[in-house]
Amino acid sequence: MHKILPVLTAGLVLALSSQAMARTSKEIAAVFDAGVAAYDAGNYEQAFKIWWDLQFEDMAAMRNVGMMLRKGQGVQRDPRKAEVILERAARGGLPNAQADLADMLLKGEAGDPDPKAALPLLVAAAKANHPVAQFQLAQMYETGANGLVPVDIELARQLYAAAATRGVQEAIDRLAIIGPPQPVQPPVQTAPGATQATLVPTPPAATP
Numbered sequence: 067m068h069k070i071l072p073v074l075t076a077g078l079v080l081a082l083s084s085q086a087m088a089r090t091s092k093e094i095a096a097v098f099d100a101g102v103a104a105y106d107a108g109n110y111e112q113a114f115k116i117w118w119d120l121q122f123e124d125m126a127a128m129r130n131v132g133m134m135l136r137k138g139q140g141v142q143r144d145p146r147k148a149e150v151i152l153e154r155a156a157r158g159g160l161p162n163a164q165a166d167l168a169d170m171l172l173k174g175e176a177g178d179p180d181p182k183a184a185l186p187l188l189v190a191a192a193k194a195n196h197p198v199a200q201f202q203l204a205q206m207y208e209t210g211a212n213g214l215v216p217v218d219i220e221l222a223r224q225l226y227a228a229a230a231t232r233g234v235q236e237a238i239d240r241l242a243i244i245g246p247p248q249p250v251q252p253p254v255q256t257a258p259g260a261t262q263a264t265l266v267p268t269p270p271a272a273t274p
Contacts, residue, residue: 110140145176161194197232223247
């Protein structure tokens with residue numbers, strides 16, 4: 067079981083918040099772009115330092131720090147610390163971080179695999195149209211994920227199809243095996259002025 071613990075004291079949060087207020091959004095964007103330039107040039111240490119200093123002012127920088135810790139780019143590889151940082155960005159609502167953290171949890175990169183903890187992250191990222199999250203969530207619904215979700219082949223097809231439209235080859239391959247989503251049925255007249263339509267089910271969050 068993975069357990070993410072808060073690592074910031076109230077005083078540090080206040081100090082970082084004050085620092086964030088000192089820079090405009092334009093200045094933050096310029097610093098972030100400097101990190102991108104350093105990363106693209108292969109200067110991972112510089113990119114990591116830039117984004118590390120920016121992480122509490124920019125959610126994408128926080129996610130990048132987590133991913134560099136995950137991969138060991140410009141810094142010693144530290145999956146546990148990567149999970150902590152990605153979890154902050156995921157809580158902030160960043161779909162990329164939600165998908166990245168879910169992938170780490172599914173693969174057990176910092177401990178035992180934890181699909182139960184990954185499930186709500188995949189649901190959130192899939193709703194935001196993250197293709198890898200859609201693919202991994204589809205796998206869960208196709209197999210039932212050892213009882214975490216009900217087996218739902220049609221929902222799996224819909225999620226695979228969504229991932230396939232965004233270029234996920236594994237999703238394309240899977241649809242070739244299980245078939246495409248079924249056409250949505252037209253509304254059925256049930257009473258004067260009332261209709262009943264087939265609805266796409268919403269993936270549930272994990273139960274406690």
